[in-house]
Amino acid sequence: MRDQILKSARTLAALLPMLALAQPATAQREASWEFSLGAGAVHTDGGLATYLGTRGFADNGATPSRFAPAAAVRLGYNFTNNLGFSIGTAAAASSGVKYVTPFAAVTYTVDLGARTSPFITAGTQFTRITGNGLRVHPTWGTRAGLGIRHMVGDNVALRLEGRMGMEHYEDLPGRKTAYTSVATLGFSFFTAGRRAPEVAPPCALCARARVDTVRIYAPAPPPLHKCEHGLAPSGLQTDQFGCLVLRDTLLLEAIHFDFDKSDITPTANVILDRVAESMLAHPELAFEIAGHTDSVGTFAYNFLLSARRANAVRNYLIRQGVPAYRMTAVGYGEGFPIAPNATVEGRALNRRGIEIRVKKLF
Numbered sequence: 001m002r003d004q005i006l007k008s009a010r011t012l013a014a015l016l017p018m019l020a021l022a023q024p025a026t027a028q029r030e031a032s033w034e035f036s037l038g039a040g041a042v043h044t045d046g047g048l049a050t051y052l053g054t055r056g057f058a059d060n061g062a063t064p065s066r067f068a069p070a071a072a073v074r075l076g077y078n079f080t081n082n083l084g085f086s087i088g089t090a091a092a093a094s095s096g097v098k099y100v101t102p103f104a105a106v107t108y109t110v111d112l113g114a115r116t117s118p119f120i121t122a123g124t125q126f127t128r129i130t131g132n133g134l135r136v137h138p139t140w141g142t143r144a145g146l147g148i149r150h151m152v153g154d155n156v157a158l159r160l161e162g163r164m165g166m167e168h169y170e171d172l173p174g175r176k177t178a179y180t181s182v183a184t185l186g187f188s189f190f191t192a193g194r195r196a197p198e199v200a201p202p203c204a205l206c207a208r209a210r211v212d213t214v215r216i217y218a219p220a221p222p223p224l225h226k227c228e229h230g231l232a233p234s235g236l237q238t239d240q241f242g243c244l245v246l247r248d249t250l251l252l253e254a255i256h257f258d259f260d261k262s263d264i265t266p267t268a269n270v271i272l273d274r275v276a277e278s279m280l281a282h283p284e285l286a287f288e289i290a291g292h293t294d295s296v297g298t299f300a301y302n303f304l305l306s307a308r309r310a311n312a313v314r315n316y317l318i319r320q321g322v323p324a325y326r327m328t329a330v331g332y333g334e335g336f337p338i339a340p341n342a343t344v345e346g347r348a349l350n351r352r353g354i355e356i357r358v359k360k361l362f
Contacts, residue, residue, distance in 0.1 A: 042070040
């Protein structure tokens with residue numbers, strides 16, 4: 001069990017750099033409800049485990065394992081993007097001993113409105129332990145922990161959390177305080193929060209127009225944007241001004257990367273120049289730049305490689321003048337294949353070029 005937990009921890013550590021590549025989210029989380037489900041492991045205090053073994057809580061009179069699988073559920077309310085409150089319960093079982101831990105906690109988040117944000121939590125807990133018809137519980141308990149949320153959808157976040165509980169048991173011999181730690185990984189589901197009041201953009205016509213008794217002077221409309229640089233990708237539709245028709249998802253098959261690399265190639269430069277011009281012609285749109293890989297290599301490595309490639313494309317478009325706030329870079333690794341990975345042809349299709357997903361910004 002311990003080796004499995006350590007292996008899972010190393011996998012999570014490999015994925016954490018991917019979270020650092022994420023860009024700010026635009027959703028408002030103030031005044032939102034948050035429902036969380038998670039699973040992980042609990043590490044029981046040595047003195048408490050020995051006590052439970054000597055009193056016959058565990059099967060066959062043995063000392064229960066200090067490591068046990070655990071699950072947790074919580075319901076919280078986020079007053080602001082920083083401060084929230086939650087209640088819930090965690091449960092674990094090992095060697096016939098069952099642990100049920102209801103809790104209440106206050107959470108401080110660096111910025112709940114961001115795509116990725118760490119948090120700290122503190123509160124109270126009360127563990128009820130049963131086994132072989134026996135029961136014991138503490139007289140008081142506290143808890144503290146830290147974690148990180150990463151938004152994987154408009155209302156769904158990946159939640160990684162570790163916490164330490166400190167509880168006082170009158171029945172324990174000697175030292176009465178037991179320290180138990182828990183680590184869980186799961187998902188949080190948010191309701192729509194309170195949005196900031198929308199402020200109407202300044203009216204250029206109102207600011208510059210002069211009204212007298214007979215006529216109104218207004219500025220002439222700006223010329224239409226033309227796309228002249230680079231090359232339009234083959235197979236994609238363009239408008240009368242040479243700009244790409246931006247809707248749904250655009251697959252840029254000609255954007256290829258060298259094996260195990262994330263550098264933009266000269267062939268891709270001319271295509272991305274036309275893509276950048278087309279984005280500038282539509283200031284009302286936002287874009288998700290998605291990278292994909294086949295199944296060769298580990299899941300974590302492919303996840304990071306696809307993220308680096310998507311981020312390289314985003315950085316190139318920023319250098320061509322596209323505002324950074326209108327683009328997010330996301331790596332999906334091998335998670336969304338469009339063909340079986342069992343064949344060479346299928347793997348080639350799954351190494352498809354960059355996808356650009358078009359969204360409304362305003």
